[in-house]
Each structure stands twice: as C-alpha cells, then as structure tokens.
Amino acid sequence: MLKLSRRQTLAAFTAMAPLASWSPAVEAATPRDALVVAKAIDDTITLDPGECYELTGIEVCTNLYDRILRYEADDLTKMVGGVAESWTVETDGKTYTFKIRAGQKFMSGNPVTAEDCAWSLQRVVIMNKTSGFLLTQFGWNKDNVKELVKATSPDTLTLVVQEAFAPTLVLNMMTSIVASVVDKKTALANEKAGDFGNSWLKTNSASSGAYRLVAWRPNESITLEANPNFRLGAPKLKRVILRHVPEPGSQRLLLEKGDIDVARGLTPDQLTPIAGAKDIRIESFPGVNNFYAIMNLKHGPFADVRVRRAVKMLVDYQAMANTFLKDRFFVHQTFLPIGFFGATPYNPFKLDVEGAKKLLAEAGFPNGFEVKLSANTNNPFPQIAQAIQATMALGGIKVTIASGDARQVIGEIRGRTFQMAVISWAPDYFDPHTNADFFVQGADISDTPKSRTGPWRASWLIPELTAEMKRAAQELDGKKREQMYIELQKKVTDDGPYVWMFQNNWVIAMRSNLRGYPKGLFEDQFFYRTISKT
Amino acid sequence: MARRVAASLRRLGALLFSVVLTFLGLTCVTFAIGRFMPIDPVIAIVGDKASQETYDRVYRELGLHEPVIVQYGNYLARIAQGEFGNSVMTARPVLEDLVRVFPATIELAALALVIGVVFGIPAGVIAATNRGRWPDQVMRFLSLVGYSMPVFWLGLVGLLLFYAKLGWVEGPGRLDVMYDDIVAPVTGMLTIDALLAGEDEVFANALGHLVLPASILGFLSLAYVARMTRSFMLEQLEQEYILAALAKGLSPWRVVWVHALGNIWVQLVTVIALTFGSLLEGAVLTETVFAWPGLGLYMKNSLFAADLNAVLGGTLLIGAIYILLNMLSDLVYALVDPRARDQG
Numbered sequence: 007m008l009k010l011s012r013r014q015t016l017a018a019f020t021a022m023a024p025l026a027s028w029s030p031a032v033e034a035a036t037p038r039d040a041l042v043v044a045k046a047i048d049d050t051i052t053l054d055p056g057e058c059y060e061l062t063g064i065e066v067c068t069n070l071y072d073r074i075l076r077y078e079a080d081d082l083t084k085m086v087g088g089v090a091e092s093w094t095v096e097t098d099g100k101t102y103t104f105k106i107r108a109g110q111k112f113m114s115g116n117p118v119t120a121e122d123c124a125w126s127l128q129r130v131v132i133m134n135k136t137s138g139f140l141l142t143q144f145g146w147n148k149d150n151v152k153e154l155v156k157a158t159s160p161d162t163l164t165l166v167v168q169e170a171f172a173p174t175l176v177l178n179m180m181t182s183i184v185a186s187v188v189d190k191k192t193a194l195a196n197e198k199a200g201d202f203g204n205s206w207l208k209t210n211s212a213s214s215g216a217y218r219l220v221a222w223r224p225n226e227s228i229t230l231e232a233n234p235n236f237r238l239g240a241p242k243l244k245r246v247i248l249r250h251v252p253e254p255g256s257q258r259l260l261l262e263k264g265d266i267d268v269a270r271g272l273t274p275d276q277l278t279p280i281a282g283a284k285d286i287r288i289e290s291f292p293g294v295n296n297f298y299a300i301m302n303l304k305h306g307p308f309a310d311v312r313v314r315r316a317v318k319m320l321v322d323y324q325a326m327a328n329t330f331l332k333d334r335f336f337v338h339q340t341f342l343p344i345g346f347f348g349a350t351p352y353n354p355f356k357l358d359v360e361g362a363k364k365l366l367a368e369a370g371f372p373n374g375f376e377v378k379l380s381a382n383t384n385n386p387f388p389q390i391a392q393a394i395q396a397t398m399a400l401g402g403i404k405v406t407i408a409s410g411d412a413r414q415v416i417g418e419i420r421g422r423t424f425q426m427a428v429i430s431w432a433p434d435y436f437d438p439h440t441n442a443d444f445f446v447q448g449a450d451i452s453d454t455p456k457s458r459t460g461p462w463r464a465s466w467l468i469p470e471l472t473a474e475m476k477r478a479a480q481e482l483d484g485k486k487r488e489q490m491y492i493e494l495q496k497k498v499t500d501d502g503p504y505v506w507m508f509q510n511n512w513v514i515a516m517r518s519n520l521r522g523y524p525k526g527l528f529e530d531q532f533f534y535r536t537i538s539k540t
Numbered sequence: 541m542a543r544r545v546a547a548s549l550r551r552l553g554a555l556l557f558s559v560v561l562t563f564l565g566l567t568c569v570t571f572a573i574g575r576f577m578p579i580d581p582v583i584a585i586v587g588d589k590a591s592q593e594t595y596d597r598v599y600r601e602l603g604l605h606e607p608v609i610v611q612y613g614n615y616l617a618r619i620a621q622g623e624f625g626n627s628v629m630t631a632r633p634v635l636e637d638l639v640r641v642f643p644a645t646i647e648l649a650a651l652a653l654v655i656g657v658v659f660g661i662p663a664g665v666i667a668a669t670n671r672g673r674w675p676d677q678v679m680r681f682l683s684l685v686g687y688s689m690p691v692f693w694l695g696l697v698g699l700l701l702f703y704a705k706l707g708w709v710e711g712p713g714r715l716d717v718m719y720d721d722i723v724a725p726v727t728g729m730l731t732i733d734a735l736l737a738g739e740d741e742v743f744a745n746a747l748g749h750l751v752l753p754a755s756i757l758g759f760l761s762l763a764y765v766a767r768m769t770r771s772f773m774l775e776q777l778e779q780e781y782i783l784a785a786l787a788k789g790l791s792p793w794r795v796v797w798v799h800a801l802g803n804i805w806v807q808l809v810t811v812i813a814l815t816f817g818s819l820l821e822g823a824v825l826t827e828t829v830f831a832w833p834g835l836g837l838y839m840k841n842s843l844f845a846a847d848l849n850a851v852l853g854g855t856l857l858i859g860a861i862y863i864l865l866n867m868l869s870d871l872v873y874a875l876v877d878p879r880a881r882d883q884g
Contacts, residue, residue, distance in 0.1 A: 040718075042717055051630070059589065208631040259712075413845070420588070
C-alpha cells in the first residue's frame with residue numbers, strides 16, 4: 007500500500023484551511039428609519055386590492071390604500087371616515103351617500119375624487135375575482151353596478167343596494183379591502199385588454215394610503231415607502247420591509263441579532279427562550295380567527311344531533327388551551343369571535359366522557375364508530391387532531407388522522423369527501439354577517455349550490471336558521487340585531503356540525519426599541535404607520 | 541471527408557432527437573403529476589372563499605374543462621412558441637421568475653461546488669493513500685456526517701454558531717436591507733453584480749450572506765466527492781503501473797497526485813457534473829433555512845400551490861441543465877481522455 011509521508015499529508019490539510027478562516031465580524035442593526043418584519047410572505051399572489059384575498063396581501067394593501075371608511079389605529083373599535091369624511095343612510099336602508107374629503111391626493115399627484123371611489127367599487131364587481139362576492143351580495147352585478155354605484159358629484163359617492171341591509175353591514179363593508187380607493191387615471195393608463203389595470207396593479211400601487219409599493223420580490227421581500235402627504239400625517243418610519251423568512255428558527259436568530267425588528271411566526275418553543283431577553287419584547291393580543299372541527303353529516307353517525315353533541319363533549323378544550331396552545335389561543339365556542347359586534351362568551355361544552363357515552367348510546371352507537379379526521383400539516387393542526395383523537399377514543403370513537411397539505415384538506419371539504427376535519431376561519435370584514443353568512447347559510451345543500459358555505463360542506467340543511475340569519479343581516483335596529491346574532495350562535499353551537507374550539511391571540515416578538523405596535527384584530531387593522539423606534 | 545461530415549451530422553441528429561425526446565418525457569411526467577396531485581389548482585388561485593361563479597370561471601380560464609390530453613397538447617403548443625405562461629404565485633411570467641431565481645441558485649451552487657471539489661478531491665486522495673489510518677478514518681467519518689446529517693439541522697446549527705454566536709457571517713437572506721437596490725441586476729448573482737458595479741461593501745455583504753449556505757452545501761458535496769475520489773483512487777493504487785512507477789524511482793507524491801489522480805479524472809468529471817446538477821436543482825431545505833430565494837424554494841412553493849406553469853417551466857429548466865451538463869462532461873472527457881477524443 008502506498009502511503010504519503012506525514013509532511014505531505016499535513017501540507018494537503020493546510021491547503022484546505024482557508025475554509026475555516028472566513029471571519030468578517032458583523033454588527034447587526036436595522037436602519038433607524040425602517041421597519042423590518044420577518045414573516046412568511048409566500049401566500050402573496052397579488053397586490054391589487056380589487057382581487058387580493060390572501061392574508062399578507064390584505065395586510066400590505068391595508069397600508070397602501072386608503073378606504074372609503076376605516077377603523078383607524080387610534081381606536082380600532084370605532085368606525086370613522088377614510089377617504090369619505092361623512093355619510094348618510096336613507097330611511098329605506100337602501101341608499102347610501104358619502105361625502106369625499108377635499109384636498110386628498112394619490113401618490114401620483116392626482117386628486118382623490120368620488121369617481122375614483124365609484125370606479126374602485128365597480129371594478130371589484132365587474133372583475134368578480136375572489137373578493138367579488140363581498141359586493142355582489144348587495145345585488146350589484148356587471149350590468150347594473152355603474153347605475154347603482156356612482157359619483158353624483160365630484161365629491162359625492164352614492165350607493166344603492168338592492169335589498170335593505172342593516173346599515174352597519176353596508177358601512178362595515180366600506181371598511182374592507184374591496185373598498186380600497188384606487189387612482190383611476192393611473193390604473194387606466196396601465197390597462198391591458200380592458201383589465202381595469204388588474205395585471206399592472208398586481209405588482210404596483212396607485213394609492214393614497216400611508217405607503218406606496220416600492221417592490222414586491224416574490225418569496226424574498228415586499229418594500230413600502232412612506233407617503234409624506236398622507237391625510238393623517240406622514241408615517242413615523244420611512245420604509246417598511248417584509249422579509250420572507252419562513253423558518254421560525256431563522257426568524258428568532260435574526261431578531262436576537264437585531265437584523266429584523268419584528269418576528270411574526272415564532273412558535274412556542276422559539277418564544278420561551280427569548281421571553282426574558284432584554285432587547286426583545288413579546289406582545290400578545292386577541293385575534294379573530296376561529297379554530298374548529300367540522301363534521302360531514304353525510305357520514306352516517308353525524309346526521310344525529312345527539313352524536314354531534316357527544317363529539318363536542320369528547321374534546322378537552324381547556325387542556326389544549328393550557329398546554330400546547332398556551333398564550334396563542336383561548337377557548338371560544340361560537341362563530342363570532344370576541345371583539346365582533348354580536349359576539350358572546352357562550353362556552354357550553356367541556357370534556358364529559360360519561361355524558362357523551364350516554365348520548366352515543368341513545369343515538370344507537372353504544373360502542374362508538376370510526377371516523378377519518380383530516381388535518382393539515384401546519385402547526386397547530388396536527389397537535390389539535392391528536393388531542394381530539396385521544397379524547398374521542400375515551401367515548402369509543404376511533405379516529406384516524408389523515409394529514410395533508412392545507413389546500414388538499416380544503417379540497418376535500420369543498421368536495422364534501424371528508425368525514426371530519428380540523429380547520430380555521432378568518433372573517434372577511436368587521437361585521438357579524440361575514441361569519442354568519444358562511445356558517446349559517448344552509449338553505450341549499452344540493453350538488454349545484456350558488457356557494458359552498460359551511461352548512462353546504464357539512465350537508466346540514468337549515469332553511470329556518472338561514473332565514474333567521476338573513477333577517478339579522480337586514481335588521482335596522484342595532485340592539486335587536488345584536489340579540490339576534492347571540493341567539494343564532496347559541497343554536498349553531500348546540501346543534502350545528504361545528505365543534506368550535508378556539509380563538510387566536512397574536513403573539514408578536516419585537517425589538518424592545520419599537521413603539522406603537524398596533525394591536526389589530528386582523529389584517530385589515532395591521533397598520534405600520536404608528537410604529538416608531540426609540 | 542464527406543463520410544466524416546455525414547457521421548457528424550448523424551451524431552448531431554441523434555443528439556437533437558434525444559434532447560427533444562427527453563424534454564417531451566419531462567413535460568409528460570410533470571404534467572401528469574401536476575394534474576393528478578390531490579390539490580385543486582383553482583382553489584390555489586381563488587382561495588377557499590370565492591363564490592362558485594368565480595370558481596367556475598377560473599376553472600374554464602385555466603382550460604381544466606378540456607380533456608387532459610387536449611390540455612397537454614395546448615401546453616406543448618404554447619411552449620413551442622416560447623410561451624410558458626404566468627405563474628399563479630407571483631403574478632409574473634414564469635420565464636421572468638426563472639431568470640430571477642436561477643442566478644441565486646447558480647451563485648450558491650457554484651461556490652458550493654468549488655468548496656466540494658477543492659476540498660473533496662484532496663480529502664479523497666489523502667484518505668485513499670492512508671487507508672485504514674487516522675486521516676482515512678477522519679475522512680470517512682466526515683463523509684458519513686455529510687451523508688447522514690439532516691441539512692436542515694446543519695443549517696440552523698451553522699446559523700446559531702457562525703451568525704448568532706461568532707458573528708463571522710451574515711444571517712438568512714441574500715443581502716442586508718440597507719443594501720437593497722444599490723446594485724442594478726446584470727447577471728442576477730449579487731456578488732458578481734456588486735463587483736461589476738465596483739460596490740465593495742455590497743459585495744462583502746452579499747458574500748457574507750452566501751458563504752454559510754454555500755459552505756454547508758459544499759460540505760455535503762465534499763462528502764460525496766471525497767468518498768468517490770477515495771474509491772477511484774484505491775482502485776488505481778492497486779494497479780501495476782503504480783508499482784512500476786515507484787520501482788523506477790518516482791516520488792510517491794508525484795505517483796499519487798499526477799499519475800494516479802490523472803487517471804481518475806474521467807470518472808471524477810462525471811461525479812462533479814452530477815454534483816453540480818443536483819446543486820443547481822436547488823436545495824429546498826437549505827434555501828428555506830437561509831431564506832434564499834432560489835430555484836428549489838420556487839419549485840417547492842409552485843408544487844404546493846399547484847402552480848402548473850411554474851412547475852413545468854422549472855422542470856424544463858432542470859432538464860435543460862442536465863442535458864447541458866451531460867454535453868459538457870462529454871466535451872471534458874475528450875479533453876482529459878485521448879481515447880474519447882480519437883473516437884470523436
């Protein structure tokens with residue numbers, strides 16, 4: 007065997023040494039006038055507010071575009087004027103008139119007019135993309151919208167809805183993403199084949215909000231620049247950069263080093279070790295996302311309301327909230343999240359194995375049954391599914407967990423091929439109708455429905471409750487309307503196909519020199535303009 | 541002369557035929573995977589909350605109402621015209637996306653390959669010449685580590701040590717935010733573009749971001765290259781010509797590094813080409829940990845979003861890479877092996 011001498015071996019090793027000699031020491035800190043946020047931004051597929059419906063996109067558009075009305079950062083519970091300074095509702099509940107503020111300008115320099123507002127709403131209806139249903143529910147369609155939504159003078163916007171809806175519902179819709187006001191002239195200057203500027207607005211902004219879009223680099227970053235002429239004053243930080251950092255471990259290291267200001271995806275195992283760090287502060291505040299399980303009544307046993315109730319008694323809500331969901335979730339068992347008009351702290355179910363067994367026996371399932379529980383693989387769905395599996399077994403129900411990608415699970419639910427699934431829901435706008443319309447619209451469970459709502463997915467036929475829900479949407483008296491939603495929620499919680507479990511808390515880790523982080527309930531309220539650095 | 545030209549043309553024809561066939565096979569398999577995945581591409585675009593009317597419209601817009609074979613035919617017709625379509629995820633043409641993400645991967649892969657080859661080959665040679673002794677044991681251990689250590693974990697530990705604790709390198713991402721948009725993209729590789737623009741600070745920052753993920757990928761390549769080099773060298777060192785060379789009085793150093801190593805280059809070129817190919821495919825986990833917007837991450841996100849145009853575009857690019865590398869390694873064979881040259 008041929009061997010090299012020791013000196014030759016050493017020489018060869020020495021040649022490899024430069025690998026270990028790289029050492030440019032790095033001092034980390036984000037620029038003083040910029041906010042750098044780490045989060046997963048790969049859900050962004052468009053930044054056109056007329057079609058955008060993904061969480062990151064809505065959050066970004068919230069900061070780019072001013073809306074007709076708003077819930078502002080100063081008081082997140084009070085509806086105030088946005089682009090419009092005042093509004094009136096005719097007594098028939100069908101005609102709404104908005105007076106547009108004078109002196110507002112888009113970033114292009116064009117004035118903000120009632121015509122911009124009308125056109126922005128019209129294009130949502132005519133394009134009828136994902137968010138189109140929010141406005142078409144008012145009876146607007148591509149043929150009538152230009153008549154029913156129009157500028158009656160340069161500073162007056164008039165809307166006519168086809169049915170009398172509760173004014174709060176229509177007005178709340180004017181605070182949502184579809185009421186973002188787009189610069190008509192700029193958008194039309196970039197129009198392609200009559201697309202209302204849609205393809206251009208996907209990656210550009212034509213706005214009058216607190217920021218303008220500098221660049222969206224897919225899977226890399228989204229950069230915004232402050233609008234110094236914003237009607238509520240220039241934002242405190244000149245630039246906001248959302249960096250795509252999908253891995254929580256990487257987010258934590260970046261935050262500890264000061265290379266980012268905010269980490270938006272830390273899991274409990276990442277949060278615990280940094281909880282006491284002096285340069286880091288963790289803020290927690292309620293969100294409005296519901297986490298629930300849905301039962302398909304096509305799967306035999308679930309057709310019996312006693313079985314559905316038994317299932318609800320075979321979930322240990324509090325144990326989950328106290329352990330792996332600690333701080334991030336709290337028990338909430340109705341379809342309206344706390345913080346919403348009409349919400350109620352009605353939590354009737356807790357783990358009760360004996361009670362559940364009794365109900366199962368009465369329903370003809372004394373030995374339980376088998377069921378497939380679909381859950382996506384993102385945290386915390388697998389843990390929730392496993393906990394449900396363990397406690398359902400106590401009542402004799404044998405649960406098999408089927409894990410899959412989130413879109414796969416949604417596909418099963420929309421196709422009604424699932425038996426039971428764990429899933430979450432985020433409201434679309436700040437009015438109880440947003441959730442009621444989805445969870446209680448069950449007058450048509452045929453194979454060709456107009457929309458695949460919650461009851462349709464679960465094959466839960468409820469024409470009476472649906473009518474009740476519609477009456478609540480049209481009730482003009484605020485007090486009465488609130489009570490109607492409370493009653494509706496109790497019925498759905500008691501008998502419905504949903505096992506309501508939790509409402510989320512947002513847990514945000516940030517550098518301790520950050521001030522004014524807004525405690526928004528959801529993406530429509532995640533404002534950047536109030537954030538500053540000391 | 542005419543016979544030689546005819547033979548060259550035949551070879552060229554055969555090559556073109558195999559390239560076209562490979563591409564067709566690639567599109568066919570990828571298209572089938574995309575169509576039969578349990579993810580609804582319409583939901584990927586319109587989301588869960590869209591009305592049935594919107595869902596149906598997009599379903600038709602995507603051509604999903606056509607029979608699968610017609611969809612495939614339409615797709616082939618489009619790419620024959622150079623039209624790869626738009627990506628659902630990024631709202632941009634797929635070609636534009638690939639031009640953006642691929643340079644990030646090339647930059648990472650090239651440095652990783654350099655590390656893998658520069659250190660892997662000597663490591664393999666040293667291991668072979670010290671078979672059974674400590675240098676060999678060390679190399680085999682390192683190879684085993686490189687083979688069996690999860691790259692995800694290695695990346696996080698690397699970040700913890702070299703970025704968070706020691707501060708030797710920059711963190712995840714390709715560049716610090718303050719250096720964004722300073723250098724105009726020319727090649728798309730930030731280090732090269734910064735050098736071209738004469739921006740030393742940007743270059744240092746980009747290199748600081750690049751060095752750790754490249755070293756980790758390089759270490760994995762090193763493990764493979766070193767193991768293969770060791771094995772090829774052991775075979776050579778058993779040959780009689782080695783004994784003859786030593787008997788004639790040549791120094792062991794020269795025998796090993798010139799004669800034995802010289803004889804394994806053809807095999808090594810194949811190993812290096814394959815390594816480079818797998819690095820260019822993109823390293824999904826490394827790109828995730830290091831928030832590196834390369835081809836691997838792009839392909840993973842496209843697959844999960846059932847973004848068929850993006851998946852097919854990316855697959856064709858990867859196919860093209862392998863075909864190109866095969867052709868390149870054939871060329872290099874001819875350079876390092878006179879027999880291959882003569883046959884040509």
